[in-house]
Amino acid sequence: MSETRAPGKLFILGEYAVVEPGHAAVLVAVDRFITVTLTPAADGESGASLEALSPHVRAAIGVVEELRADRALAHRPFHLQITSELEDESGRKYGLGSSAAVTVAVIAATLTHYGLELNDRERFKLALLATLEVSPRASGGDLAASTMGGWVRYVSPDRAALASVRAARGIVAALTHEAWDTCVVEALPAPTDLRLLVGWTGEPASTEALVGQVEKASAPEDRESTTDAPQGSDAPDARTSQHGTPSRHAFVGESDACVARFVSAMRAGDTDTLLREVRKARSLLTALGETTGITIETQTLRDLCDIAEAHGAAAKPSGAGGGDCGIVLAGSHVDAGSIASVWLQHQIVPLDLRVTGAHGTAEGGTDD
Numbered sequence: 581m582s583e584t585r586a587p588g589k590l591f592i593l594g595e596y597a598v599v600e601p602g603h604a605a606v607l608v609a610v611d612r613f614i615t616v617t618l619t620p621a622a623d624g625e626s627g628a629s630l631e632a633l634s635p636h637v638r639a640a641i642g643v644v645e646e647l648r649a650d651r652a653l654a655h656r657p658f659h660l661q662i663t664s665e666l667e668d669e670s671g672r673k674y675g676l677g678s679s680a681a682v683t684v685a686v687i688a689a690t691l692t693h694y695g696l697e698l699n700d701r702e703r704f705k706l707a708l709l710a711t712l713e714v715s716p717r718a719s720g721g722d723l724a725a726s727t728m729g730g731w732v733r734y735v736s737p738d739r740a741a742l743a744s745v746r747a748a749r750g751i752v753a754a755l756t757h758e759a760w761d762t763c764v765v766e767a768l769p770a771p772t773d774l775r776l777l778v779g780w781t782g783e784p785a786s787t788e789a790l791v792g793q794v795e796k797a798s799a800p801e802d803r804e805s806t807t808d809a810p811q812g813s814d815a816p817d818a819r820t821s822q823h824g825t826p827s828r829h830a831f832v833g834e835s836d837a838c839v840a841r842f843v844s845a846m847r848a849g850d851t852d853t854l855l856r857e858v859r860k861a862r863s864l865l866t867a868l869g870e871t872t873g874i875t876i877e878t879q880t881l882r883d884l885c886d887i888a889e890a891h892g893a894a895a896k897p898s899g900a901g902g903g904d905c906g907i908v909l910a911g912s913h914v915d916a917g918s919i920a921s922v923w924l925q926h927q928i929v930p931l932d933l934r935v936t937g938a939h940g941t942a943e944g945g946t947d948d
Contacts, residue, residue, distance in 0.1 A: 582692045585615040586684035587936050588666045588676030589725035590907055591899045593842050593861045596868060597835035598719040601738040602762050604839040607725040611936035612665040614681040618689040619659045627657025636679045639710040640686035646751040648694050658693055674780050675904025680722035683707045700727055704765060705755050712743045724765045729938030733843055735764035773851045774909045777916055780929040781880040783903030831868050855894040858909050862896035876901035883926045891919050
């Protein structure tokens, strides 16, 4: 028997932009886990019924079985038991990336079962290839955070190319394809002077559906390469919506610039810039919602952020928005207890989360 677990995640910056290949996001892994217990089947047993498993679990098993077959290892049936801390008592998901966490944990357990030793980056690659079977729009950022733990800078590869290579030439060719060359999974130093606070709206949201709506709402010219997009936070761009808000093309460029400034500030320990860029990222998401007509910042998320801002912190929706969680970065002068108290008055649930390593090692930037 073997037991593996993978943490949930939160987006800090870069959501929506990171869906485009070559663009960046910052995420953290948090100390709520999915745990997978794998037990070898007894002689004569057939092992787990794939039909009874979720699509993400089936896909995770499938990539490992394909790799196992390529390495001429015999199939060995097994049973899986999966438990989750990424939902409340009624089964409502918090929006902490449960699909990614279960994919990462199942892959780790199955690799161990077959004695296949892969490093973190290789396991992340397997997880992304598996996820693309189920969610072709997935950026992979959540998988990177669940695999690596801590604070992570992530730049997405060309997932369509990777999926195509796997379909045509198999898993090994896809794992070594040049499309990975632009992918970045980089550990970042935790901010030492800021606490991460998290509020849950209680409103579930579908990332895949929201991303799809934003893509559908974007004009064709907004889906082109953004290499010439403005790099300054206030740089003008002629391409705007009829409401005068930045086009998606400009959004991606400004989001990348925002992420770059945030990452530089993390390395420099520049608290003021970190807070400023969180606020900038929120304004970019608000403008994107106005441009596309998609509700990214719901009224509850707006309340969550505004309450934190009124207490001197910086806040924004985490992930695709439309519900789920909001994140707050708060300095030592901020009364986190007061924020939590006012949140509760607005039916916003403070989540007791801490940044964690991939296997539960405490990281910096917590709510302590």
